[in-house]
Amino acid sequence: MVPRFRDKVAIVTGASSGIGQATAIGLAREGARLMICADRNVAGLEETRLAVEQLDAECLAMQVDVRSHAAVEECVQTTLEHFGTIDIMVNNAGTGQYVAFALMENDEYDRVMDVNLRGTFYFCRAVLPTMMDRDYGKIVNVTSVMGEIAAQGQSIYNASKGAARLLTQGIAVDVTGYNINVNAVAPGMVVTNLTQHMFADEETERFFLDRIPKGRIGQPEDISPAILFLCSDEACYIHGTTIVVDGGMLCTR
Numbered sequence: 001m002v003p004r005f006r007d008k009v010a011i012v013t014g015a016s017s018g019i020g021q022a023t024a025i026g027l028a029r030e031g032a033r034l035m036i037c038a039d040r041n042v043a044g045l046e047e048t049r050l051a052v053e054q055l056d057a058e059c060l061a062m063q064v065d066v067r068s069h070a071a072v073e074e075c076v077q078t079t080l081e082h083f084g085t086i087d088i089m090v091n092n093a094g095t096g097q098y099v100a101f102a103l104m105e106n107d108e109y110d111r112v113m114d115v116n117l118r119g120t121f122y123f124c125r126a127v128l129p130t131m132m133d134r135d136y137g138k139i140v141n142v143t144s145v146m147g148e149i150a151a152q153g154q155s156i157y158n159a160s161k162g163a164a165r166l167l168t169q170g171i172a173v174d175v176t177g178y179n180i181n182v183n184a185v186a187p188g189m190v191v192t193n194l195t196q197h198m199f200a201d202e203e204t205e206r207f208f209l210d211r212i213p214k215g216r217i218g219q220p221e222d223i224s225p226a227i228l229f230l231c232s233d234e235a236c237y238i239h240g241t242t243i244v245v246d247g248g249m250l251c252t253r
């Protein structure tokens, strides 16, 4: 069988841990060449790079803060100079918010919106010209069930992920006529660096488990197959939509 991503070039943001790391490894396992990036966790990024290279996949790694337009442009330029093309863009970098709305500082608003929305905007816009020139591309934005529904202490996170979902739809409409697919994956509750503090006590973990019909918290490897599917040509008629991967969590609301 021909690997689904043979000869494809993919950028994965937030690839130093969690869902981004699992996605990068999954893409590499099926033949992709990779540019992986993250902001601070250099050790995690290196761990992903080694895992990807062990699969005999070519891999560049770069420290990129997705909030910086210059850094995003440099990352896309470096990828193009090295690989000559970009076929797949996974906007996975993200940050959380755990402050009640009334207590929220302006800086917190900027931080959450800039990582979760502005970063996705910068990367989508930066890769589209080359995708349009070659009339081929797959963009997958990682949103959240918290972009579909609201939760306590998550107001700006909710807003950023809801906006990223609609940004996904807007770009999908704007690339009408091109062989480019733009979609989102909305994870439910997944054990990663972002969330592990929520499972520190049994009571909080039970709170989530009671709302997940599948009866367990997700793992990054529960989410990455949906991202890979949307990056593949099997999903060529799926466009402007969001696949929710949440163990049934949304059904309980």
Ligand SMILES: NC(=O)c1ccc[n+]([C@@H]2O[C@H](COP(=O)([O-])OP(=O)(O)OC[C@H]3O[C@@H](n4cnc5c(N)ncnc54)[C@H](O)[C@@H]3O)[C@@H](O)[C@H]2O)c1
Binding pocket: 013, 014, 015, 016, 017, 018, 019, 020, 037, 038, 039, 040, 041, 064, 065, 066, 067, 092, 093, 094, 095, 096, 115, 142, 143, 144, 145, 146, 186, 187, 188, 189, 190, 191, 192, 193, 194, 195, 220
């Ligand atoms: N874990 C969950 O329960 C869950 C649920 C829904 C959605 N998500 C989303 O999944 C995505 C991945 O998160 P995760 O759960 O794997 O967490 P994680 O903490 O393991 O990964 C987040 C990644 O984003 C990167 N990142 C953060 N700020 C950045 C910045 N300014 N510039 C560049 N990279 C930056 C981090 O370095 C890291 O690589 C995020 O978009 C998150 O919102 C996670």
